[in-house]
Amino acid sequence: MTEPDGGGLLDVGDGQRIRWDVRGDPAGTPAVVVHGGPGSGAPTGTHRSFDPARYRLVQFDQRGCGGSLPHASDPATDLSANTTAHLVADMERLREHLGIESWVVFGGSWGSTLALAYAQAHPERVRAMLLVAVTTTRRSEIDWLYRGVGRFLPREWAVFRAHHDDPDLLGGYARLLGDPDPGVRERAALAWATWEDAILALEPGGRPVFTPRPGPDLLALTRLCAHYFSHGAFLEEGVLIREAGRLAGIPGVLVHGRLDLGGPLTTAWELSRAWPGAELHVVDDAGHLGNAEFGRLMREALDRFAG
Numbered sequence: 001m002t003e004p005d006g007g008g009l010l011d012v013g014d015g016q017r018i019r020w021d022v023r024g025d026p027a028g029t030p031a032v033v034v035h036g037g038p039g040s041g042a043p044t045g046t047h048r049s050f051d052p053a054r055y056r057l058v059q060f061d062q063r064g065c066g067g068s069l070p071h072a073s074d075p076a077t078d079l080s081a082n083t084t085a086h087l088v089a090d091m092e093r094l095r096e097h098l099g100i101e102s103w104v105v106f107g108g109s110w111g112s113t114l115a116l117a118y119a120q121a122h123p124e125r126v127r128a129m130l131l132v133a134v135t136t137t138r139r140s141e142i143d144w145l146y147r148g149v150g151r152f153l154p155r156e157w158a159v160f161r162a163h164h165d166d167p168d169l170l171g172g173y174a175r176l177l178g179d180p181d182p183g184v185r186e187r188a189a190l191a192w193a194t195w196e197d198a199i200l201a202l203e204p205g206g207r208p209v210f211t212p213r214p215g216p217d218l219l220a221l222t223r224l225c226a227h228y229f230s231h232g233a234f235l236e237e238g239v240l241i242r243e244a245g246r247l248a249g250i251p252g253v254l255v256h257g258r259l260d261l262g263g264p265l266t267t268a269w270e271l272s273r274a275w276p277g278a279e280l281h282v283v284d285d286a287g288h289l290g291n292a293e294f295g296r297l298m299r300e301a302l303d304r305f306a307g
Contacts, residue, residue: 041066203287
């Protein structure tokens with residue numbers, strides 16, 4: 001995919017401006033990338049899966065991260081207007097701003113949760129969906145990621161748990177990550193990142209993803225993760241699977257690694273059963289970060305969606 005040929009900051013209300021860019025063929029099939037995290041910012045390499053001769057690709061940074069303003073790394077940044085409903089509305093405002101009638105929606109990890117929430121709110125605006133490392137961010141999934149999986153990493157989880165003594169594990173981290181003392185914030189961010197990287201390190205081809213990030217980006221990522229996950233992603237429990245019938249008629253491809261330790265396959269399986277016509281591809285030797293087979297399946301789906 002080519003370099004961006006347009007972009008900027010879009011005022012979406014609540015004092016928020018989201019950074020966006022667009023690239024590819026202006027006459028191509030419109031598509032949007034919904035990044036993970038929450039708070040990771042638009043990925044640098046995902047656009048390579050899209051054929052620049054066939055797609056008009058939109059990428060954006062969700063509220064509070066990447067190039068969007070104000071940045072969540074600043075403890076003065078109020079997160080009360082940073083919820084899933086706000087992010088869904090931002091996507092719709094961006095679509096309208098760009099004059100796009102409907103688009104292909106791609107999301108990975110948390111991005112698949114937000115993509116599903118958007119598609120269920122605006123099914124008429126979605127041509128097709130590609131979701132990888134599928135999550136719906138149910139409280140049961142959050143509990144697994146930040147407690148249950150500790151049965152495989154008892155020492156690492158004990159360190160993560162011992163960072164503070166608040167009975168509310170994620171709420172306690174959310175408070176520390178918004179503390180005015182930069183040392184408190186930095187230590188909490190590193191503890192959070194170290195836990196998540198410990199899980200990824202157990203997967204085939206696993207590598208540190210969170211700890212190598214530079215200071216402000218890591219602070220925003222961990223603060224937004226703690227903010228969303230301590231509130232159950234601001235979603236009614238199980239709603240994205242329960243309401244998956246709203247996606248009937250939207251072509252959907254789900255790609256998930258059987259060895260995804262942080263996001264077990266059961267979520268992708270349940271979603272595929274509830275979404276009429278969705279295809280689930282299970283990659284036996286992959287985890288949350290995927291592998292070459294992930295890439296092949298993604299390109300195959302995107303070539304099909306481009307028509």
